[in-house]
Amino acid sequence: MTTAIVGVGNIGSAVARHLVTGGESVVLAAKGASRAEELADELGPLAHAASVRDAIAGADTVVFAVWLDTMRELIPQVAPLLDGKVVIDPSNPIAFDEKGRIVRSLPEGQSAGSVAAALLPANAHYVKAFGTLAAEVLAANANRTPRRAALFYATDDESAAATAERLIRAAGFDPVKAGGLAAAGRIEAPGGDLHQFGSDGEVVDLDQARAAVNDAHP
Template sequence: MATIQTTLRSRKRETERSATVMSTAIIGLGNIGSRLAKNLVTGGETIIVAARTPDEAEEVARDLGSHAEALTVEDAVAKADVIVLAIEFDAIRQFLVTHREALAGKIIVDPSNPIAPDGKGGYRKTIPDEQSSGVLISGLLPARARLVKAFGTLGAQSLEAGANRSPERAVLFYAADDAQAGEVVARLITVSGFSPLRVGGIDQSIRIEVGGDLHEYGQLGKLVSAKEAVSLV
């Protein structure tokens, strides 16, 4: 028993060390990307930011201070171990084609929701109702890249208002097939001011996309604490 416990503690320390040295890039600095960048920097994380134009990334990095570095998209992909694709679903699919070779071995974080304006003041799903953007993106990844679905379960306003909530932190759900990749992203969720809660593998991504039972703009409809969320998962 003692040997098993020692081994488990050793593995935990190895995971924590690997997570600590991993560099994180946020590509796309719209509402979600810029808010996530701010939350991570507030939590003490040093990050890379990249956008369509260098000027946009440099402006965001200046606002964030010394914990943020602006790079081109190509340089961010090359340098980072964890890449958050805070861009639209269709743009992610093209991104994975363009940067396929450079993404091998990386942890890819997908916060996307496959929606578009419906022309009536609302939104419509851009893929069949039974499909998930997380599952589709997973099928497009290059060899050895690992996908985690995260940071897309709340709107930008709730990502701001809910960060570091007290007395009980709000939950950010995530889905991952690879346990270590999931733990790395869970640490980022914690640093960003939320409690991480895994809903299962990537095949459960649809639950944490818009319209899903665990999404703010779905059946859940609100921020929940870890205590409240456990019974939902």
């Protein structure tokens, strides 16, 4: 099984490192090919670099580790290649105001997950995952002891759920389902109560995460 990671910024690089450490094969792609090649060389034989189209075509699962606006442009260009594949979306509806403060890029009540899922071909298997912790926290908390950190995911698709759980575990975290696509907003920032930023920066373990899912949304 191979996972394509499109985008090798902070989130994409962290996911790639964790998956390779967990024994998963990854193919890396980015707008700037040199960065993907450098990271693949760093990660060793389980990683290689390719063009975006070749990475997607050769993978079973695709992680779009890019900004939501980039996803809106990119997915329609590669949509035929996504047919039948699991698509993992870590995006958050984040923008910055004129003072550099984080603000929502979408209207209240609309999630980045609903936007991304609507872009996909009907036979793709969508799951929101790997975006519930800040990039530096995601990078630093794999295989935490004595209790692993939890990562939330959201999907209505059983195949996507199974893949997300396998990859989250391989990456060194415990998977916790927040719900279906309708729950995607709960695990996004800003505003999601299950996102790290909605939990006052806390990185929760499995029991804490399960309890939080069952709490009423504020």
